[in-house]
Amino acid sequence: MMLLLIILVPTVLSGLAMVVPWNQWRPLLIPLAATLHLGLVITTLSGGETSAFDRWLAIDPLNRVFLLAISCIYLLCALYAPGYLWARANRSNRVLCGCVLLFLGVTSLVCLSHHLGLMWVAMETTTLVTAPCIYFNHNARALEATWKYLLIGSVGIALALLGSFFLAYAMIQAGSESTLLFDELVEHSHKISHPWLHAAFILLVVGYGTKMGLAPMHTWKPDAYGEAPGMIGALLAGVLTSVAFLCVLRFFHIAHIAHEDRFAQRILVFFGLLSMGTAAVFMARQKDIKRCLAYSSVEHMGMLAFGIGLGGMAVGGSLLHVFHNGICKVALFLAAGNIHRAYGSKSTDEVTGVIRRLPISGVVLLAGFFAITGSPLFGPFVSEFQILNGAFEAGKPALGLCFLLFLLLVFFGMGNTLVNCAFGPLPEEGTTTQFSDRFSVVFPLLLAIGLTVLLGVWTPEPLPAWITDAQQFLQRSPAE
């Protein structure tokens, strides 16, 4: 029942949001849902039920981590929502609120589902519910971004469906009963048909990788993140990509059980490095702050894939990075959203002197930049450093050095954009809007960056244990 509640509460509130007539009060439903969700998640994880509906929904060591991550990250964004939407009072937020709430429901469903088909349906639904959010600004650019997002996302996810079918067929090939239930797949996959598994894995990684935003399927990201409100960017970068990553992990797990580690790892490392390299290329001389952050998201998705592909301690690093990347991205996207509001622009040509114009958002932007590029004392360092160490531990120093090189290039590209707009003279009077750093739009930022710093110096219990569990779950020897 608890598992169902986790999904239903936001869904019901989403329905409520669609009928609430007051534009001003409606946004408050979002933090309400997020808080309830986090509460439910914590109650469930601390010893509630672990499966429902014939194990269609279940909690295992892997999605436990992700469920907590998305709930926390979502809450941070949710806290920002009322302040932001009040600042945009001239626009109806009915659809946005409904979709954002539904988004929480379906991402939870993706997390919890142990049935590949159900997971796919939920994943496809995330595409559909986020599309209207991206179109919130109702201008031609937002329209274009939504269109691209929708089509690329749908095509990608269609490929994932084909991949899922391939996987099920691979089981038939193996002579066992065809199934899409995750537990059964894992149980029988040691005798799975390998050619079909290969084909399935490729399609699945490409398909869910499209939702994750791995290069070269990342092309929707800069457009969608660039044109969506900062809050939606944060949700996409922190929550959606994380659950897509969980989906990829599910199939990696199956491949692992089927003794296809090397194959799967090679593909993930390939995508990881390609994504990081692509991000580095597109961040250089990037004038648009939000697009820059979008490429950063591509880079970090690459890191996640890279870490899993390396195996060993890097896997733990990758799992931890889901938290760190998500929280840090929230801080960055929300700050970028505030800057966009305040300057009416997100180009470095107009945006200068942010730390004067918006002292808190500017500082958060700067701190977030250092955090996301892996500066020690911030959360992402902890995970990125583990991934890096994993590369050397796995005896692949060349990969480790590549990783370092990309980190450097990304730092150059991103820094050139963000540091330059953080500093500098104030823009001329009259060229900016009235928007300022009010409490309601900065405290979630501060919370996010504070959490990032906190996670950089201290990993709270039970996170380390859970990460270790998840890592062992992923890496447990197929014989068991």
Place this chain on the structure above:
Amino acid sequence: MFSSLSLHTIIHVAVALLFPPLLLGVINRVKAVFGGRRGQPLLQAYYDLWKLMHKDSVISQTTTWVFLFGPVVSLATGILVALIIPLGHASAPLAFAGDVILAVYLLGLGRFFTMGAALDTGSAFEGMGSAREATFACLAEPVLFIGLLVLAKLTGSFSMIDVLGDGVAEAWSGATVALLLVLVSWFVVLLVENSRIPFDDPNTHLELTMIHEVMVLDHSGPALGMILYGASLKLFVFAALLVRLTGLAATGNPLADWGIFLTGTIVVACLVGVVESAMARFRLPTIPAALVGAGVVAFFGFLLVMIEL
């Protein structure tokens, strides 16, 4: 480290303090002979010093204490260096391990404050002089050092009393060419450091062409005397280096050694005089080339030592 207060020490101090101005006289006399003149008395420098010490001085309005400190430091460092290097005997009152470096750096300190004093006057010409001095010193100093490396290699030490001590005499048999090369390069350094033709003309009358002399244009009276005395000390020091380098003053007989040493310095002064009479001043741009050439010569000597041993 410090040798006990022996007779040699007393002679050393006496020679170091009293002998140097004579060398100026010798150079002048040689040049006069070459020019077919009778020339000044040999002891003219002593008279000049005496007179300057008793003269009053005029000081430029723009100057600060640095202006007067320049002569003082150049004299003080000159004296100290003269007490570090061995003269007629393979000992020195202030010898210690590593004094080779101290000696070079003391000369550098003297130069530093001389240039400071020149710049303190705010005159374009004195600035020009110190710029040139600075430039040439940069080129001369490594030459000196490469020579010292050769000697250190040959004698297995880097204390002045060993480097220029009795060991050099023995080394000549083994590394004649290398030492000759060092000798030549050091002679060039001597000419540069003491502002001699062909690098500088102490007797020129056009400020634009001067190097060292133009730096001290504004000094007068006792300060000028100090500069003159300091300059003669420096000349003496370099002459002493050259003489010690030949290893001739190591016969074992103290009296003979001192005699050979003093004669040697006078011979060096004569050589300077001969060069001054026989050569014209280099054009300014040629000077760095000549100095680098001396450096290459010394470096070649170093290579020889490295390869031979």
Place this chain on the structure above:
Amino acid sequence: MMTALLEPCMVIAVLLNFYILSVSRLKMLIVVVAIQGVILGLMYPIVHQGFAPTAEAGLDLIPLVRLLALTIAIIAIKGSLIPVMLNRAVLLADIRSTVTSVIGFVPSLLIGGVGAAIVFVFAQQLPVSPDHHSPLLIPTSLTTVLTGFLILVTRREALAQVLGYIVMENGIFIFGLLLIEAVPILVELGVVLDLFVGVFVMGIIVHHVSRAFPEASTEHLASLKEL
């Protein structure tokens, strides 16, 4: 008996793919895609019939209900709801009635043909379970996916791309026929519903696009780029 019907269906589906690649009238394209959808819908019970009622088990009622419900749902959505919706979009948004191709129709048809050939060869490489399905099923499915992809990649008009997406989904659906017992009805319904909603949302966007841009070709939707 049933498998005998299956093969012609699939051949028709493949031929429709080629036709789809060569059609330039938008309305015609919508109709052809709808026909393909209907054929797929019909294939569903055929395949099902092929193995579901075994002699021993007899005719189970629940699968039958499921069978009928799904067949009807699929045919309804693919054959009527979606085409009607897209036609409405064409009418409302006053979209130009011809489709243009980035590389031209003949080349795309050629690529489609060559692609189909390659896919058929490729499918030979994959191990196929020796069951009662037609050996054509997997290559047909992949060819259809490829056709959908080709439409997506080569057609300029937004609506044509939506149709490409539907064709691609059709291909996947064909593959899904192999896995009837693995895919529960709930999921199957979900898939179809998602497809429908997806196309619906796309239709809305196409509508907006054609209002924002007079000619709803996606080349006008290329202002967001790096350069």
Place this chain on the structure above:
Amino acid sequence: MTNELILVSGIGAILSGIPAAVLPARFRIGQALSALVLVFANAVGGYAVFQRLIQGPQAAVTFPSPIAGARLIVDMDGLSAFFLVPVLLVTAAASVFGLEYWKSSEHPQSFRRVPLFFGIMSGAMTLLVVAQDGLLFLAAWETMAVSALILVAAEDHIAETRRAAWLYIAASHFATLCAFGVFTILRSMTGSWEFGVIENAHGPLAAIMAALAFFGFGTKAGIMPMHVWLPSAHSQAPSHVSAIMSGVMIKMGIYGIVRVSTFFPDIPLAWGGIVLGLGTVSAILGVAFAIGQHDIKRLLAYHSVENIGIIVMGLGLALIGRATHQPAWIVLGIGGGMLHVWNHALFKSLLFLGAGSVIHTMGTRNMEVMGGLAKRMPWTANCFLIGAVAICGLPPLNGFVSEILIYTGLFRVLQDTPQGPVQAAALAAPGLAVVGALAAACFIKVVGVVFLGAPRSDRAATAHEAGRAMVGPMLVLVLCCVAIGLLPAACVPLLDTMVTSWTVGADGIPSVGTEFYLTPITIMAGLLIALCLAGCLALRWRGIADAPRGLTWDCGYAAPSPRMQYTSSSFAEMLVKLFRWALQPVVHAPSIRELFPQRARFESHVNDTVLEKAVMPAVRGGLWLVRWGRYFQNGSLQAYLLYILAIIVFLFLWQ
């Protein structure tokens, strides 16, 4: 107890900026309180260093780390204690200087954040050198680097400052990532990030680690080809910040190299050779670039490159000593190099503070408009002069002591090895001599052009002396310079502790004091001072004080003007020409074609060759490549979908 104390000191320093950041600006009480806290925290740190010297090694303090299974270790060993001294002293002095230099009334934009991050940076450096594991080291390292960015960007409304700040942080992050690599490899070889000797440090991985350490930390230190960020960052930062950046922060790069070199049980000879070689290049070219500068702080910055070069030479010698098992070279090399770390910290921060008080009153960094300031600001002038003598390595000040140790070591190379290529190391000695002479030329230029002669502008003619808060710290630093110069033997205990800790576990390492007997330096310095005093007394006795004052001899010109004085560029011209091949000076000379030429302007400046000729072209080339890559994101949805198709096809073919 000492480890706890130093921890308190570091944290106190990190927090010290808070009063200045939050208290009202009016009475400057916040700033004063901040400086006071920092000085007090550093005093506590100083006490801890002293206790460590007396009590010897203490139990390490450990903390849990955010990465499970690893711990953070704070332990002050000899090396840490040695580096702590300049950190504590110089940051305290500079923070007091900042009280008056960076007044809230003059810098309303940044008067809060400068003390705040000044404190953070100081504390981070304290913690950096006592960290005994990679994680804490990296945390402190990055805190230091990022705080320095904020400090460099204090005047971020100036475009040039922003450029400098960006260049700085880009280079700094390169260093950070190299450090990531270093500690990662450390872990892959030893199983943890804790510092210690790597037993099996062989093979390419060890070489990669060493290279990352040298080039990464070397970037922070400003060794020659990696120094590109240094001149602009040092010149754009507030002067008291430049003082700690140049005096202390770049030493953290040296600390990194030195620390990592303790990890290797055996050092290949080639490493030592490379380090010595690059050190020499850095020293010579650093000072050559310095000579060509007109901006007083840029000039000082290049001297940092030079002095870092000297330090690295000492280190290189010590590494050669370790490779060839020559204790004397080790002791003299590391002893001289590390003593030079102290010395450079002292005199370079002194010089930057001096330059700061000049800039404070002149409002510009351009030396060409200064002149004659010694009359108007005698305290600053004299302090600066002493710093200048010290940095040239001239006796009787501290620079000489460290240089003579390195010289001695280099001479010992000749003495102790009968033959072999190792002897070539001795050639660094004449190199060092060139450096000394060039430095002297450069600093007499600075002193002469800035402080001596006649004022070249109205501003220079009306300059005023700096206040007590600015002169006081300078005097403290002067005292330290003189003290080390006169009593170098007093540094021996700490030096020995440092050497012992650097040569972990090696036997037969003698004391610095026995390898080079330091007492004669004291005697000679005493004699020199006595002789100079005597000379001065003699002049006074000859009545020089009452000497009449006249005009400078003007060689017969009728109307000499202060503008006719030799300027900084004219002074440097010959030397710049000598080093034209490296400096690539840019000359804007008027061409005179008519009989009565118009007013003309002559200008020459020396840009950073490595930056202009190597780094920038590389960046431009990279961006050119990137532009090609960007065509992939061309806005066409069809293309994007094609990528997906292509990658699937590729993966099917690849697998």
